[in-house]
Amino acid sequence: MSENTGHARRRAGAVAATVLAAGLLAGGFAASAHGQEEPPAGTAQEETLRDLADQRGVFMGTALASHRLGEAQYAETASAEFNSVTHENDLKWEAVQPQRGQYSWAGADRVVDFAEANGQDVHGHTLVWHSQLPSWVSGGGFTADELLAVMDDHISTTMGRYAGRIDTWDVVNEPIGDDARFRDSVFHRTLGEDFVAESLRMARAADPAAELYINDYSIDGVNAKSDAYYDLVVDLLDQGVPLDGIGFQSHLIVGQVPASMRQNIERFTDLGLKVRITELDIRMNVPASQADLERQADDYREVVTTCLEVDGCTGVTVWGVTDAYSWVPDHFDGQGAALPIDESYQPKPAYWAVHEALGGTPGPQPTDPPTEEPTDPAGDCEAEYRVTNQWPNGFQAEVTVTAGRDLDGWTVTWDFGGGERVGHAWNASVSSSGSAVTAVNAVHNARVAAGRSTSFGLTGTHEGTVSAPQPVCTGT
Template sequence: MFFHPGRTPRGVVVAALAAVALLAPTGQAGAADSRAAAPPLRELAAESGRFLGLGVNGPLLDQANYTAVAGTEFSSLTPGNEMKWGSVEPTRGSYSWAGADRIVDYAEAHDQEVHGHTLVWHSQLPDWVANGTFADGELRQVMTDHVATEVGRYAGRIARWDVVNEPLNEDGTLRDTVFLREIGPDYIADALRAARAADPDARLYINDYNTDGLGAKSDGMYELVTSLLDAGVPLDGVGFQAHLILGQVPASMEQNLRRFADLGLEVAVTELDVRMQLPSDAAKLQQQAVDYGAVVGACVAVDGCAGVTLWGFTDADSWIPPTFPGQGAALPWDENYQPKPAYHAIVEALGGDPAPEPEPGSCVADYRVTNRWNAGSTVDVRVTTGQPIAGWTVTFGLPVGESVVSSWNTSLTQSGTTVTARNVSWNGTVGAGGTLGFGFQTNSGAVNAAPVLSLNGTTCTTAGQAPS
């Protein structure tokens, strides 16, 4: 699926997160650092033996607020565009690896797997492939050479490959592509064999959309993969893209995943998002949370489901609005990098604690030192409010000698040991049960317990503790 490469998130953070953290600390604040209060999603997923992946937008790896989430919440990265044929071999025999290399290097530096995407696809092909003139048998050689070159370059570094992407029509028959026309139906088997030869350890997938529940297209996928297995073709997994519409998660999704897993194949949800008609509202966001929970829950319920990949994490960077005008808000973090109800539904589906639900008039605070080094630390603060607010002030104390040197998602001042954080122009309105968030960097790496925080003069309960 296409991954929109160009949207810039609102209020990008220029304060980075330091040395052993994500980047060296420079500058000061803009948009939110959106690490969530719960344990990272990757940890929750790992406890169930699964990965939680991200379809990553490579150019945004320059931005600290993006990497603060991408590098900590996810255990697998799928390049959105950087490994597609048009990106890596724009002219015949001439390869461009910089974008793909960067994502693989980043993943390895953050102890993440890479899901390679994608080797053979009818879309985003270079013109010389899509509209080329080939002698008999020539495109077969071109295709297998391309597969062997790309897979071979990353042999031992890629966990899974989408070897063939979107091969089916909606009725389950093979899609009319240049590969089907020039090579015939065996192009799928040829591509899989070439990939296996180039990296015997990578798990090889076929990936498609609208195959999430039982139906003609998923039946066609089932027939395709059983025929490949019967012929001894190397195939390890099937990917289900799950580009879903609000309220339309197939009731048969778990059953469908299970029938493919029962063939001895690995299954995975590879490109999950749930779009809605804009504008969003509380009811739509709650339905979206139900939908995300249902999809992740279906994977958790199937022993052969290896994991779930979100196709982006923030609404500030989504392929949906340009592709489906009037629709959007499809991802678990909003445009300001704040977790939405969908995020908390994923946490619960992975076995984590439910989101705090403060009583009206109360608040629950979560204060976390998210990174620490000899000369500094970064801190993430989230406060969930039991009543709607239009403008917020959060106060708390720091140890003597500890000073804030930069902040983001807030207008922050310090007087002695007292820190006062106020909303900025775009994040002052928070609904009942909603969460505000901000972050800051200090000049001290000292370990300190979470301080008492107050929201608009009300002392907050600390997350995970009962009110006193």
């Protein structure tokens, strides 16, 4: 990792982070829910993942959700264990500019402020992406020149706000589809393949000191999709387009780390690019067996070690602080347990594998299979409604559904009390009639095991106030 201003800020915060880490490890990691015994004094408790990453001059990062930072254990774990943070959703186009020209920075600012208070680097995610894109962009019917102006305004305004505070950016996210061809998006339909180069040029103009990346999933090993990215990168560099690196998201499955991962990293670093592992998680069928947890640990060790062994691979970010808030269960039916820290903020074997890969101790050995403490809501299910962001005339909310028994489907209803109207929703089909709102599960999250949770989100408009409705959940 280069000694840029963000790295210097992180060093300045190391003392504060160490103090937090000591309290966290003493209070949370001393005895594990996985049946691991407390490690002897003078071993693993003295160093966090952050400590070890700092010693190696690499980053060990996590994705943060601004609305979780009010939870003490979430915030303490994030500050103690990681020296780099990425906005999970708060910096995406739909969140920061839901209406044209109306920017909302509350969530994004909170993550950046948190990182600066704790001496952490910030990786900006993301500027140009086909998903979580407001309808005024995706359905705006812009000409090529108009869309370029819209992109330039968004990129220059967002990067300009955080110049000197966010040092690396995913400028373009997932431009190539699973078929190894450019993905159908408003950007590609209107501008062709040049939208990638144009975005990067705009980003360089907006903040000449920032490092610029493209980022995607399923490009961790050598395959047709990563070949397409290699060809794209070569073409961009031949044109003199500013590009500093590429991000491998690495949303993996236990036992399926690509054998060609190192070869793939090396071919991109050989082009002069930096490589980041940007969104690592390794999912499995749940409930997890001890054997699966051990295989997951081996996979985490392999990914981190592979990155550290290649000059130019600058570090690893895991996509979430804790399994309690991982995106995986909501998108992959029957799967989860994808992160190194479990739902109770206990270190899993994967945590100690990463610890060892970074140069620390391997940690205690597990003796018993993991246990879970499911919640037990009354009736079919319960729903919790939470406003996660708001701006003049608009808001964003999240609804969490927790099953009281095994569900094959669920419906959540509520009444708005402030004149709100739903505009867009994800992970559920949401309809309304007047103030009454009905949300029905999506196909991928219909089945919820007893004691487990899923969630969906929405954005909408309001008339000056945002209410706190009391949702009712029924299951099938």
